[in-house]
Amino acid sequence: MAVLDATGRLFATQGYDHLTIEGIAAEAGVSKQTIYRWWSSKSAVVADALIEDLLLPDHPVVPDTGDIRADLIAWMQSLIDLVAQPGNDGLVRSLVAAACENPDIGTRLNDALGITATVSTRIEAAVEAGQLPADLPVKEFVSALVGGFVLPSLERTEPAPDVAERLVRALLH
């Protein structure tokens, strides 16, 4: 799809913040009106490009070194690094906005990025290995970990440098 491919190319070269509907239209060789016929906003285009795997082909997977704490910290740090790349300031806010506008986008983004899946799999392995309680509510643990990353990124405050370690320690104390 020309519009989503164009979004992917522009995202790779200039990051999220400088993307505009005008720029995407020019890169795709279509009119702005054509884009607005199918997408309500830049957020919606970016969400669809992510869902189609055109923005972040390599999704961070939670590693399994046997140390659940270190593995979750490493994964959380890779998310933080991704969002901290120059030009990506507004990326999380934009995806959350797109999900608010259309809950289906939230579900499809989560499925496409594999966030819930990769954390759940790793947590279940840690429960299996006896490193976490057998009755740990996995779904809610994942929501707390991911929500604890997403929620503060809605404010434009600089995160603490050790926020990955702190967030994981808030859950595994």
Added chain:
Amino acid sequence: MAVLDATGRLFATQGYDHLTIEGIAAEAGVSKQTIYRWWSSKSAVVADALIEDLLLPDHPVVPDTGDIRADLIAWMQSLIDLVAQPGNDGLVRSLVAAACENPDIGTRLNDALGITATVSTRIEAAVEAGQLPADLPVKEFVSALVGGFVLPSLERTEPAPDVAERLVRALLH
């Protein structure tokens, strides 16, 4: 402020979902154009009415019975009950959308609702009482608890009936 007062009255009688800019304009005796001159969306009006304490004059405070687990569950349940009231389906999504659009709204909402403040105060008391580790990262604990409530409410799935207990247990296991 007539527009925000009107929003408060309509919210009290019909909940969030049925609010419209048209209805607010009629109730306030102003034109839709007047509202759009000052607010970009229904979400923005609702966020401002919340900030001005016109929608939820009684904000749920975390109780202190000495049992940190029971107290957090009771508080989380009161948030869940509030959002589950008929007509309030879209309330959390709307507030998150307003915060995405304007991070300043997110900060002011958080301050006005006192969410971070009430949880932080209760957690610090539990740390003081030796019920939680002295080095617990309080800020990240609050983000995980509140984020673990907010994030799933962006999808339109019915929460599990025991989700308050499960979410608190995900953090205090």
